[in-house]
Amino acid sequence: MATLTASYVGLRPKSKSAARAARGSSKKRDTRCELVLRKALTAAGLRYRVDTDDLPGRPDVVFRGARVAVFCDGDFWHGRNLAARVAKLAEGHNAPYWVAKITTNTERDARNTRALEEQGWMVLRYWETDIHKDAAGIAADVVVHVHERRPLRR
Secondary structure, three states: OOOOOOOOOOOOOOOHHHHHHHHHHOOOOOOHHHHHHHHHHHHOOOOOEEOOOOOOOOOOEEEOOOOEEEEEEOOOOOOOOHHHHHHHHHOOOOHHHHHHHHHHHHHHHHHHHHHHHHOOOEEEEEEHHHHHHOHHHHHHHHHHHHHHHOOOOO
16 A cells, blocks of 8 residues: 555644544444444354454454454444545644544554465454344354354364
């Protein structure tokens, strides 16, 4: 992915209260889409680990035996439809900060995916909107990948 901006380091949110509000509204774990997906994964009979901090990017759901890492990416923070998102952000308040912030997030996601894959992990990323629309279908997709990498023993 081409770098759209250098970095948001040195750029700041418009105010301290804006920064606090942005941090507060962006949960790091147990988001609604994560909970919905985890419930569907449990219903599908999978056991997993949550929020493991010893892997790059701190995946939301981890299947250690199969070496499968699952991320539930928020549409805004992780830059779904990045070009359209950047165009919209460029028209808003404090545009340089927000364009750089979201672009840098997408670049970090790509680095973390590469790092996990280099360590032999399969990385699955799903958008929050897709999870809310069809959690059971996404869980079925995860089941297929987990079983491909670690077949069930009977």
